[in-house]
Amino acid sequence: MQMRKVVLAMTVFVFILSCGNDDGPDVDLIPPQLLSDVVVEDEEALQAYLQTHFYNYEDFENPPADFDFQVLLDTIAGVNSDKRPLAQDVESITIEVSSEDFDLDDNETIPHTMYYLIARQGEGGMPTSADSTYIRYEGSLLNGNLFDGTSDYTWQYLPFFLRGYSQGISKFRVGDAIVENPDGTTEISNGGVGIIFLPSGLAYFNGSSTGIPSYSPLIFKISTGLYIPDTDYDGDGIPSIMEDLNGDGDVTNDNTDLEQEEAIRSPAFPNHLDPDDDEDGILTRDEIIIDDQGNISFPDDDNDGIPNYLDRDS
Numbered sequence: 001m002q003m004r005k006v007v008l009a010m011t012v013f014v015f016i017l018s019c020g021n022d023d024g025p026d027v028d029l030i031p032p033q034l035l036s037d038v039v040v041e042d043e044e045a046l047q048a049y050l051q052t053h054f055y056n057y058e059d060f061e062n063p064p065a066d067f068d069f070q071v072l073l074d075t076i077a078g079v080n081s082d083k084r085p086l087a088q089d090v091e092s093i094t095i096e097v098s099s100e101d102f103d104l105d106d107n108e109t110i111p112h113t114m115y116y117l118i119a120r121q122g123e124g125g126m127p128t129s130a131d132s133t134y135i136r137y138e139g140s141l142l143n144g145n146l147f148d149g150t151s152d153y154t155w156q157y158l159p160f161f162l163r164g165y166s167q168g169i170s171k172f173r174v175g176d177a178i179v180e181n182p183d184g185t186t187e188i189s190n191g192g193v194g195i196i197f198l199p200s201g202l203a204y205f206n207g208s209s210t211g212i213p214s215y216s217p218l219i220f221k222i223s224t225g226l227y228i229p230d231t232d233y234d235g236d237g238i239p240s241i242m243e244d245l246n247g248d249g250d251v252t253n254d255n256t257d258l259e260q261e262e263a264i265r266s267p268a269f270p271n272h273l274d275p276d277d278d279e280d281g282i283l284t285r286d287e288i289i290i291d292d293q294g295n296i297s298f299p300d301d302d303n304d305g306i307p308n309y310l311d312r313d314s
């Protein structure tokens, strides 16, 4: 009896909810916001953050004996009210973002500012945005909520990660050696340490995932350990970064044979993941020349200005 009452009550409740839904807007019908609007909001939010927060720069300037070279962030307030704001320590680059990247059809290309802070520059080499890199990272929202992170270093092929993140990593040098401790464990000496600040247009924009609401600017604390110079992910003899044909630092938007690929397979493979970049049945490795010193040349048999490996008719 008690149960029936509950079921009846629930039925009425669901019915009322259903009626309400008919009148109200459906969440799925809310159109995505414009890149050009969101970039302004994100820039304001990032600036506010950079003005009101500081990092443990004093530890990096005069490292205590037991300092772990981890970045800590805090608010400029109370006993810390005289600290130097992040705004004075960050550098920035501008990255053009196309609305097409987020399946928006308004044909916008909007400059976005990516901020980064080098707390300690590494003593080793500098990865490109298309290299495999050994990284420790921690991602959070501007409100401090952590959404992801690794306690130890992990290998990341940078093009598989957020565009702003891979471009940010390419500003840091890695460490200079792998050092073995007396207890047998190893560590990397003199790696890069810092922070990357991304507007949502360089991150997930209108997408969302666990712990990351839509339109969230993101903060990544990072440590760069090692990298594989001239990473060649598809093994075709051409380093991934050299497959960035339009030179925008993003290898995911260069696909010479997109048309042919779309006709035969899905998804299509951008050049950095494609061992036959012109889909002519001859592997790219067999259409380029690599000499004993490792120098690459690109023959162009029919002299049409298009190298053989990108040319379907030569």
Ligand SMILES: [Ca+2]
Pocket (backbone or CB within 6 Å): 244, 245, 246, 247, 248, 249, 250, 251, 252, 253, 254
């Ligand atoms: Ca590109």
Ligand SMILES: [Ca+2]
Pocket (backbone or CB within 6 Å): 255, 256, 257, 258, 261, 268, 269, 270, 271, 274, 276, 277
């Ligand atoms: Ca391709």
Ligand SMILES: [Ca+2]
Pocket (backbone or CB within 6 Å): 234, 236, 238, 243, 270, 271, 272, 273, 274, 275, 276, 277, 284
């Ligand atoms: Ca390729």
Ligand SMILES: [Ca+2]
Pocket (backbone or CB within 6 Å): 278, 280, 282, 287, 307, 308, 309, 310, 311, 312, 313, 314
């Ligand atoms: Ca060819």
